[in-house]
Amino acid sequence: MSIVVRRLQKSYGTQSVLKSVSESFAEARISVLLGASGCGKTTTLRCIAGLERPSGGEIAIAGRTVYQATPPIWIAPERRHVSMVFQSYAIWPHMTVFENVALPLRAAGIKGERARDTVMETLRLVGLETFAPRSATQLSGGQQQRVALARAIVSEAPVILMDEPLSNLDAKLRVEMRVEIRALQRRLGRTILFVTHDQEEAMSIADTVYLYHAGTVIQRGAPKDLYDRPATRHAAEFLGRANIIADYQWQMGASGAVFALPGGVTLPAALAQAPHPGELLCIRPEKWRVREAGAPRSIAGRVAEASFVGNRTEYRIDTPFGQMSAVQLDAGPRRPGDIVGIEVAADDIRVVGA
Ligand SMILES: Nc1ncnc2c1ncn2[C@@H]1O[C@H](COP(=O)(O)OP(=O)(O)OP(=O)(O)O)[C@@H](O)[C@H]1O
Ligand SMILES: [Mg+2]
Structure with missing residues (x-):
């Protein structure tokens, strides 16, 4: 039940919201669409679900074309066999929690004990089993969102589209639900777009x-690959924090590049090829090691800020090539004003597009 979109476009008036998106979302896997507000994530889901008519391109679900611009093909939403959890969860206020979750089963003709067991098991999964007889109006926002999640899970739809399904949950529950959704996915083998x-x-x-x-997919990959090898500065900064260095010169040597930075600092980097003009150096904060001043191979810096945040210490360190963010798991006794030596491994230096 893979989902393939080709040259998918959507415009509202003159505003182009999706600009030729061509992607393949794997069967029985969780594909996550990530991006800033307004970049076209919800629009992509709505086009796949058939709630929105694209302006061009093609959509296929499990090998069946459900939309095509020319020659025109349009399969109605209810015949696409997808279920969707909305950003604004749509649950029925006049029904109990149990009845809300049982709805998709009723629609599929599943009744009696089998339906009851399935609903209760699903409610247990989202931590709402004791709420089954309660009216849906007597729930908090987060609880209502869990009902919406349960309703999407309970249906037998092989494809589930989830639009920010955890956004109304408190931080702790949010983290728990991530784990639950992953476990559920492994058990049920559904294709999830999240x-x-x-x-x-x-x-x-x-x-x-x-x-x-801004309406296109700029990079895709396994989470670790994307985090470790962002293609551009934007990708690097969207996926986490990044120190960006624009002012450098380089020379290729036998074991990679050697960068010359302001202040006479040299930084060896394990790169297979030379950087292209305009490219930037990118170092994740946790890749810097903060050591004592004068430590061998370290670069001298001065601590500008040090914040202890429980399991780690976050530093801002002034260097001749700019202020660097550094994160250390061991809370070293460094204070603002301290002179330190910072160090980064040659294969933790990345080159990214501007
Ligand atoms: N019905 C509509 N009419 C006009 N413009 C729309 C409509 N729906 C969405 N848009 C515009 O399309 C763009 C993409 O919207 P979309 O809802 O896909 O963003 P999103 O990535 O889901 O953002 P968010 O994270 O805020 O939910 C936005 O600029 C939005 O204003
Ligand atoms: Mg959205």
Whole structure:
């Protein structure tokens, strides 16, 4: 039940919201669409579900074309066999929690004990089993969102589209639900498209992340690959924090490049090829090691800020080539004003597009 979109376009008036998106979302995997507000994530889901008519391109679900611009093909939403959890969860206020979740089963003609067991098991999964007889209006926003999630899961639809399904949950539950959705996915083997603008949520839940920017997918990959090898500065900064260095000169040597930075600093980097003009150096904060001043091979810097945040310390360190962010797991006794030596491994230096 893979989902393939080819040259998918959607415009509202003169505004082009999806600009020729061509992607393949794998069967029985969690594909996460990640990007800033307004970049076209919800529009992509709505086009796949058939709630929105694209302006051009093609959509196929499990090998069946459900939309095509020319010659025109249009399969109605209810015949696409997808279920969707909306950003604004649509649950029925006049029904109980149990009845809300049982709805898709009723529609599929599943009744009696089998329906009851399935509903209760699904409610247990989202932590709402004791709420089954309650009226849906007597729930908090987060609880209502879990009902919506349960309703999408309970149906036998092989494809589930989830539009920010965790956005109304508190932080702790949100993290728990990520794990639940992944476990559920492994058990049921559904094809899930999951939309979020939270990079941590995206990386923790995805098999593959599709990074959107202004109506196009700018990069796709397994979470770790995307985090470790962002193609551009935008991708690097959207997926986490990044130190970007624009002012450098380079020379290729036997074991990679050697970068010359302002202040006479040299930085060896394990690169297979020379950087292209305009490309930038990118170093993740956790890749810097903060050591004592004068440590062998280290670069001298001065601590500008040090914040202890429980399991790690976050530093801002002034260097001749700019202020660097550094994160250390061991809370070293460094204070603002301290002179330190910072160090980064040659294969933790990336070159990214501007
Ligand atoms: N019915 C509509 N009419 C006009 N413009 C629309 C309509 N629906 C969406 N848009 C515009 O299309 C763009 C993409 O919207 P979309 O809802 O896909 O963004 P999104 O990535 O889901 O953002 P968010 O993270 O805020 O939910 C936005 O600029 C939005 O204003
Ligand atoms: Mg949206």
